[in-house]
Each structure stands twice: as C-alpha cells, then as structure tokens.
Amino acid sequence: MASSDDKEETLFSKRPEWADITPIPQDEGPTPLVPIAYAPDYADAMNCFRAILRSEERSPRVLELTKFLVRQNPAHYTVWKYRLDTVLALSSSIPPELTFIDEMASETPKSYQIWHYRQALISHLNDASAEHAFINEQLAVDSKNYHCWSYRQWAVSRFALWEKELPDVEKLVDEDVRNNSAWNQRYWVMRNRPEGFEEGNLEEEIGYVVGKIRLSPRNESPWAYLRG
Structure with a gap:
C-alpha cells in the first residue's frame, strides 16, 4: 500500500481515484512565443482542474486538488472561486476550511485572494466569533498588513464589532x-x-x-x- 508521502508525490492524473478524468492540457496556441515552464506536478494538476471545470464536479477530491493548486499559486483566483463553490456545496467541510485558511493566511498574508475567500466564508456562516482573535494574530505578525486592516474594517462593520x-x-x-x-x-x-x-x-x-x-x-x- 502506498504511503501518504508517496501519494503526495504522485501526479493527480496517475492516481487511481482520478482514473475517470481525462486531463485537459493548456492550449497556448500552435506557436507560443514564450511558453510558460510550469512545474510538472502543477501543470498536471491544472490539466485535471480544467477537466473538473468542464464537468462542474463538486466533491472531496476537488477540495484535495484545489488545495494543492492554491498552495502552489495562492493568487489563482479561478481556483479559489471554484473551491469556494465546492465548499459551500459540501457544507460539512466549512469548519476545517477555516483552519486551512488560517494556515494560508499565515504563509501568504499579502495574497488578497485569501482574504476575499475568508470573507465569503464568514459571510456565508454569518458568524464572526473567531475573527477578532484571528485578525489580531495576523496583525501581531505584521501590524501594517493592508489586506488584514481592510478585512478588519469589513468584519467590524458587518458584525458590529466596535x-x-x-x-x-x-x-x-x-x-x-x-x-x-x-x-x-x-x-x-x-x-x-x-x-x-x-x-x-x-x-x-x-x-x-x-x-x-x-x-x-x-x-x-x-x-x-x-x-x-
């Protein structure tokens, strides 16, 4: 049986649970002027993601795929949006999602996509009970993080946290x-x-x-x- 480490190193398209997916390669045209040299694992994951986009699948394996992609590229807005739609479709996945966003915000605090994503989740939950502590933790690391301050103003206004x-x-x-x-x-x-x-x-x-x-x-x- 393959270990979890082996699984992480295996391309998504080569995993048994993705055998039903036909990856869709990126189309850069017949003669691309400056083709982007994506890492093989990222290119493979994006090929699978395009297939998921086409089928409009919402499932736990989509969360696994999109988690890998946003860790590789935290600014990929399309992946974040699709992940959000999937999380909301699988409402039971929201609590652990906030833990994941805590980690992502700590790793890449200047990615505005992460802050927008968290705002969308908290709006959906209509519960900001954990936001005061979360925001202060982020400001303790960087007290001048513009994205964090903008998010704080939204949370204070939206939930009357004055x-x-x-x-x-x-x-x-x-x-x-x-x-x-x-x-x-x-x-x-x-x-x-x-x-x-x-x-x-x-x-x-x-x-x-x-x-x-x-x-x-x-x-x-x-x-x-x-x-x-």
Whole structure:
C-alpha cells in the first residue's frame, strides 16, 4: 500500500481515484512565443482542474486538488472561486476550511485572494466569533498588513464589532507610534461607529494625540489624524 508521502508525490492524473478524468492540457496556441515552464506536478494538476471545470464536479477530491493548486499559486483566483463553490456545496467541510485558511493566511498574508475567500466564508456562516482573535494574530505578525486592516474594517462593520476597536488600536499605537495603519483605523472608527464622534470628547481626543506627537514630533501619522 502506498504511503501518504508517496501519494503526495504522485501526479493527480496517475492516481487511481482520478482514473475517470481525462486531463485537459493548456492550449497556448500552435506557436507560443514564450511558453510558460510550469512545474510538472502543477501543470498536471491544472490539466485535471480544467477537466473538473468542464464537468462542474463538486466533491472531496476537488477540495484535495484545489488545495494543492492554491498552495502552489495562492493568487489563482479561478481556483479559489471554484473551491469556494465546492465548499459551500459540501457544507460539512466549512469548519476545517477555516483552519486551512488560517494556515494560508499565515504563509501568504499579502495574497488578497485569501482574504476575499475568508470573507465569503464568514459571510456565508454569518458568524464572526473567531475573527477578532484571528485578525489580531495576523496583525501581531505584521501590524501594517493592508489586506488584514481592510478585512478588519469589513468584519467590524458587518458584525458590529466596535467594542474592542479603540483598545486594540491604542495598544498598537503604544507599541509603535508611527503605525499609520493603526492611526487610520482609529480615525475610521471615530467616523463610522454608531455613536459617531461626540464633540464632548474632542478635548480628550486632542489631548491623546498631542501626547503621542510629543513622543515623536516628526512622525506625520498623528499630525494627519489631528488635522482630520
């Protein structure tokens, strides 16, 4: 019996469970000017994926195939979209899918396809109970990850997660007073939270900003916030 390692090294088209699939090679025309030199295992997997696209199959083996492909190319939007449709069709696969996305976000945090994919899953679940911890874990690695901040704003707005925003932002500013992303988030919260920005808090807010300016007078982030 073949081990799991042997299976990982076997091309998808050569595996017994894929024997019913006729791979579809990429058509680059009769005389391609600069043919792309894909790795053999990736090219083979994509050939199988094209066959799956044609048959519109949604199955656990599709999840296995697309997992391999997005690990090889996290920016492949078409594969991500097909995987999403398959996961939603196989609703029992959603919980482990979030674990997989946790791993992918840690490995390639700047791939916007991963963040869009997670947003689609959480929207479908209508449950953001794990998102606060997940987002903070990602920001602990890179506190200026634009994709993570954009996702955070979506989650906060979509699920009304306003309560912890200012404490979290203040913590990030305390760690790095030059973190423009954190300053931007503070401004966004003040402008968009349900209670809005109360004029009675203006003096207190100015005092907070001036205190940060004194720590680093040439830091443009709090000056831009104060101007806003």
